[in-house]
Amino acid sequence: METVVRMGEASASNTPADVLACIGLGSCIGLALVDRSKGVAALAHVMLPESAQPDPPQPHKFADLAVPALVDLALAHGAASRRLEAAVAGGAAMFQLGGSGQDIGARNAHAVARLLDAAGIPVRATATGGSTGRTLRIHVGSDIAITVREAGGREEQLLGDTTHTGRLVIA
Secondary structure, eight states, rough: EEEEETTTTTEEESTTTTTEEEEESSSEEEEEETTTTTTTEEEEEBBSSOOSSSSSSOOGGGGHHHHHHHHHHHHHTTOOOOEEEEEEEEEOOOOOOOOOSSOHHHHHHHHHHHHHHTOOOOOOEEOOOOOOOOOEEEOOOOTOEEEEEESSOOOOOOOOTTOOOOOOHHH
16 A cells, blocks of 8 residues: 655554655655564654754654654554664755755755754665655565655666665765
């Protein structure tokens, strides 16, 4: 079963054959947390780097609230915090704003990376930057696989078995 995680939402699963997906990531970030040894995956569709309020109705919309909330969601599904790993996709520069410093995609990617580092969660794979939208999918099971597809491109494995880690695009 495929669960589409829309903007500002999150989902998690420990059910083999489930698929969690963020479709059409532009400047947003698809943040995947996995505990591969337990077959647990969690996915958030992060829209903005930080919240202006401490308790907004959609905490997964903001990187500063989404990272800890997604960790909690993964743990609630049986993950162990010491085994969590991350994969990140999106963060594209979808709109040219004349160098105004408002590149929300880059700001989102930086905020998520900083928060994962502060939480001690290693980022094992990224597909961020550029100017093209992406779709991120997590295939849940004993061999969790994370795939990414750029708009108009083919699906590629971003993170797979325990011997494979990757960095597709870093801009």
